[in-house]
Amino acid sequence: MSTAITSPVPPRGPVDHDVRDQIVAAATKHFSQYGYEKTTVSDLAKTIGFSKAYIYKFFESKQAIGEMICSNCLREIEAEVAAAVSAVDRPPEKLRRMFKAIVEASLRLFFRDRKLYEIAISSATERWRSAIAHEEFVRQLILEVLKQGRDSGEFERKTPIDETAAAIYLVMHPYINPLLLRHSFDHTDEAPALLSGLVLRSLSP
């Protein structure tokens, strides 16, 4: 364990470097315009004016670049969800807002940046770290709201908190995971309200 100082997979090359930012910027633009698959590493190299080989000094694969872009997208969603949750102070309302915000933010990504959404789908399908981190974020947020609600006496305390958290996560899962969300479009209108209602009823003391 003494070696695990940094992130699980240390980034290749200098972490803070102008060229790294240029690559990310170029990738964001190209991926969202032409899509992940149709963008070649050479395209990125050409737009920043370096050779393809140089890119591999900073990223160990094209997928690593994709993960970076994907992480940024997912972190935007996370920021929005976090904001929605902290905009209110009662835990039940926090849960409602959380569910609503995550569906809305994900759908917006889908409809506004479809090409980037496709990366998110790859990310979920192939279980990239960016996707796993996103799931973990939601899990943690659920747990926090749950703790708060138990402390304030608004949520029941008999069921083991891990069990409750895991169950709520499973309820939200089809709307969190981009791959599944695509197949849940028929329900995205009613699902947040219906399911929040059900979850909150299950939490009543």
Place this chain on the structure above:
Amino acid sequence: MSTAITSPVPPRGPVDHDVRDQIVAAATKHFSQYGYEKTTVSDLAKTIGFSKAYIYKFFESKQAIGEMICSNCLREIEAEVAAAVSAVDRPPEKLRRMFKAIVEASLRLFFRDRKLYEIAISSATERWRSAIAHEEFVRQLILEVLKQGRDSGEFERKTPIDETAAAIYLVMHPYINPLLLRHSFDHTDEAPALLSGLVLRSLSP
């Protein structure tokens, strides 16, 4: 409405006919052995000893044959679920069994008859009638158990029953729909117990 005596899409040719059964038998065998896509209509014709054209006297398309086979599979699952539900008499336990049975039966179809499962996936993806009917079956069963539980006083009665039913259906949806189930494998062990627990807590009076 006076014309809607039979099913929405009347079957082509004589309904009760020996050759029709032969086609279904041959299709069941071929589809489960080689898969829906890799079976040609000529293959079916050859095994029953007629010409391909004759098959189209009984089914209006290859997909119609697929729907027939798929319906049979899904009806098997439905029978198993219905049996599991009626094996116990308290509505809460009925719900638990129902969830468990539907996941188990669907997984068994997946692992034992993977090729047939692929038809179920097509069915769900392209929203064939067989898939819609399957969903409707589950919806109805949920509603029935819900009514029973409300009558016996074991379930709460404040929430509109349609809302409760719709919410529970949404919770189960990722495990009912073959297309979604495939992406929920990671959770099929814990999901039935965890989610039944949550749902039942939400139903407590």
Place this chain on the structure above:
DNA sequence: GATGTGACCAATGTACAATATAGTCACTTA
């Protein structure tokens, strides 16, 4: 040592002709 590259390879993707398939229809036979 940091910055940067052209040449190279295996694997994946593409274009397009050749083939196979779903589905129809006019027709035969009993």
Place this chain on the structure above:
DNA sequence: TAAGTGACTATATTGTACATTGGTCACATC
């Protein structure tokens, strides 16, 4: 009239020669 078919077409699907692409490496320059 019911049972049954060969020949036909338009659309998929496949095979295959060819081009791209992801990724590496030895090497050059500052």
